[in-house]
Amino acid sequence: MSKEKDNIPQADKLMGSMRHMGYSFESAVADVIDNSISAACKNVYLLFPTDRLASLTMGILDDGYGMSNDALYAAMRYGCTSSEDERADDDLGRFGLGMKSASLSQCRVLTVVSKFNGKYSAYTWDYNIILKRKKWVVLELTQLEIDTLPYVERLKEQDRGTLVLWSDFDVLHKSSDGQVYDTLLDLRKSLETYLSLIFHRYMSMKNKSVSIYINNLKLKPSDPFLEEHPKTTIKPERSIALKDSNGQERLIRVKTFVLPFISDLSDKDQRLLGGIENLRQKQGFYVYRNHRLIIWGTWFGMKPRAELTKNARIRVDIPNSLDDIWEIDVKKQNASIPKRIQNQLRQTVFDALEISVRQQTHRGRRESVNDNIEYIWERMRGRNDHFYYQINRSGNFYQMIRNKMTDEDASYFDMFIKEVERNFPIQQMYVDKSNECIDIVESEDRLGELYELGITMVSNLSKLLCKSHKEIIQIVMSMEQFSVLPELEKKLTKYFENEH
Ligand SMILES: Nc1ncnc2c1ncn2[C@@H]1O[C@H](COP(=O)(O)OP(=O)(O)O)[C@@H](O)[C@H]1O
Numbered sequence: 001m002s003k004e005k006d007n008i009p010q011a012d013k014l015m016g017s018m019r020h021m022g023y024s025f026e027s028a029v030a031d032v033i034d035n036s037i038s039a040a041c042k043n044v045y046l047l048f049p050t051d052r053l054a055s056l057t058m059g060i061l062d063d064g065y066g067m068s069n070d071a072l073y074a075a076m077r078y079g080c081t082s083s084e085d086e087r088a089d090d091d092l093g094r095f096g097l098g099m100k101s102a103s104l105s106q107c108r109v110l111t112v113v114s115k116f117n118g119k120y121s122a123y124t125w126d127y128n129i130i131l132k133r134k135k136w137v138v139l140e141l142t143q144l145e146i147d148t149l150p151y152v153e154r155l156k157e158q159d160r161g162t163l164v165l166w167s168d169f170d171v172l173h174k175s176s177d178g179q180v181y182d183t184l185l186d187l188r189k190s191l192e193t194y195l196s197l198i199f200h201r202y203m204s205m206k207n208k209s210v211s212i213y214i215n216n217l218k219l220k221p222s223d224p225f226l227e228e229h230p231k232t233t234i235k236p237e238r239s240i241a242l243k244d245s246n247g248q249e250r251l252i253r254v255k256t257f258v259l260p261f262i263s264d265l266s267d268k269d270q271r272l273l274g275g276i277e278n279l280r281q282k283q284g285f286y287v288y289r290n291h292r293l294i295i296w297g298t299w300f301g302m303k304p305r306a307e308l309t310k311n312a313r314i315r316v317d318i319p320n321s322l323d324d325i326w327e328i329d330v331k332k333q334n335a336s337i338p339k340r341i342q343n344q345l346r347q348t349v350f351d352a353l354e355i356s357v358r359q360q361t362h363r364g365r366r367e368s369v370n371d372n373i374e375y376i377w378e379r380m381r382g383r384n385d386h387f388y389y390q391i392n393r394s395g396n397f398y399q400m401i402r403n404k405m406t407d408e409d410a411s412y413f414d415m416f417i418k419e420v421e422r423n424f425p426i427q428q429m430y431v432d433k434s435n436e437c438i439d440i441v442e443s444e445d446r447l448g449e450l451y452e453l454g455i456t457m458v459s460n461l462s463k464l465l466c467k468s469h470k471e472i473i474q475i476v477m478s479m480e481q482f483s484v485l486p487e488l489e490k491k492l493t494k495y496f497e498n499e500h
C-alpha cells in the first residue's frame with residue numbers, strides 16, 4: 001500500500017518562478033484592481049511617487065469593504081481558501097493568486113494594509129526574506145509600522161478600504177538601467193490607456209460605477225464600440241446557451257458593432273477609441289468576463305484580419321461560471337474559444353464582416369438590376385451620378401473563398417482583386433463592343449462546370465454558415481451564374497440527398 005508523504009514546495013524557488021508568469025505591468029495593476037472591484041469599491045487610486053528622492057513605492061488604494069486581520073492573513077496565502085467557496089457571480093477573482101502573483105511579478109516587496117471596522121491590519125511578503133529563510137514567512141506589521149507606511153494617511157481618511165503597496169522594483173530596475181522613477185512616470189500613460197479600456201464598462205455603469213485615478217487624473221472610459229455614436233451599426237444582441245462544468249445552463253451574450261467610417265469620427269470619438277491607428281489590429285472579438293475586458297482584437301482564427309473588416313467588433317459577455325470552458329488563464333490575459341460555440345459564433349462573425357465590408361466598399365450606391373440576385377460584379381452609382389464597377393465582396397462566393405485563406409493570403413487576394421477592378425479594360429471593351437467583336441469565353445460544358453462549383457459551394461457554405469444543404473442550395477441558386485440555369489437546383493438537391 002502506497003504511503004502518503006507531505007511534499008511541501010520550496011518557498012524561494014516556487015515564489016521565484018511564480019514571479020515569471022508573464023504579467024505585464026499594466027495587467028498586474030489590473031489584477032489588483034479586480035480585487036478592489038470585487039470588494040465593491042467606488043474609487044481606486046493609483047498612487048505613484050512624485051518625488052524621485054523619496055522611497056519608490058507605488059500604492060493601489062480602494063474604498064471597498066476591506067479585510068479583518070484574519071481575512072487579510074488568509075488572503076495573503078498563495079491559493080487562498082476563499083476561492084474554495086462558490087464564487088459570487090460578480091467576483092473578478094479566480095485562482096486565489098492574483099494579488100500575490102501580479103504584485104510580486106513587478107516588485108520584491110508587497111505590503112497590504114486594510115481598514116475594517118475601524119481597525120488596521122497589514123502583512124508583507126518580502127521576496128528578499130523568502131530567499132534567505134527559504135520558508136513561506138509573511139510579516140505581520142505592528143500598528144507603529146503601519147503608521148509609517150507610504151500613502152497610509154490616505155487610507156486613514158477613509159472609513160474602510162485596502163491599500164496595496166509595491167516596492168523594490170527589481171524588474172524595472174534591471175530593464176531601465178536603474179531609472180525606476182522615470183520608467184514609472186512613463187508607464188502611467190500606457191496604464192491610463194489600458195485601464196480606460198479594460199474597465200470601461202465599470203467606469204460608465206449607471207448606478208455602481210467605479211472611478212479610477214492615477215494620482216490626480218481621473219480616467220475616462222474608452223468605449224471600443226462607440227456605442228453612443230449615431231453612425232455605429234449595432235446588431236441586436238444574441239444569446240448562446242452553454243452548460244457550465246456542473247451542467248447548469250449559462251448564457252453567453254453576443255453583440256455585433258461596426259464602427260462608423262473614419263471620416264465620421266470626431267477628435268473626441270478618436271480619443272474614445274484610444275486612437276485610430278492600428279484599427280486593423282483592434283478588429284475582432286472583445287471578450288468580457290463579468291464586464292471586465294479580458295481579450296480583444298482577435299478573430300480566434302475564424303477570419304483573417306483584413307483591412308476591409310477593420311471596423312467590425314463583436315462583444316462577447318461571459319459569466320465567471322464558464323471560466324473552465326473558456327480556459328481563462330491566471331493573468332486573465334488569455335482565453336480560448338470553445339469549439340462547441342465556434343460554429344454558433346461564426347454566423348455573428350459573418351454578419352459583422354458583411355456590414356463592415358459593405359461600409360468600406362460601398363461608398364457609392366449599389367444599383368442592382370435585381371435585388372434578389374447575388375452578382376459577381378456590382379454596378380455602383382458614385383459621385384456625379386457616374387457609375388463604377390466592383391467585385392461583390394459581401395457575397396457568399398467571395399466570403400467562402402476568403403474564409404479558406406490565412407491572414408496573409410487574404411491580403412494578397414484583396415490586393416489582386418483591387419487591381420483587377422482598377423485596371424478594368426473599359427476603353428478597349430467599348431471599342432470591341434462597338435465593332436461587335438466581343439465574346440464571352442464560352443465553355444463546352446457550362447452546366448457541368450457549374451454543377452461542380454455548386455457542389456463545392458453548398459458543402460463549404462453549409463459548414464461555414466451552419467445551415468442545411470437545402471437552405472444553402474437556395475442561396476447558391478440566387479447567385480448570378482446559377483440563376484440562369486434553374487435546372488441545376490434539382491441536380492444539386494439530388495446530389496446532396498444521395499450523399500446521406
Ligand atoms: N482590495 C481588496 N479588498 C477586499 N478583499 C480583498 C482585496 N484584495 C484581495 N482581497 C481578498 O483576497 C483574496 C485573494 O485575492 P487574490 O490573491 O487576488 O485571489 P482571487 O482574487 O483569485 O481570490 C480575494 O479573494 C479577496 O477575498
Ligand SMILES: [Mg+2]
Pocket residue numbers: 031034035092093094097098099
Ligand atoms: Mg484577484
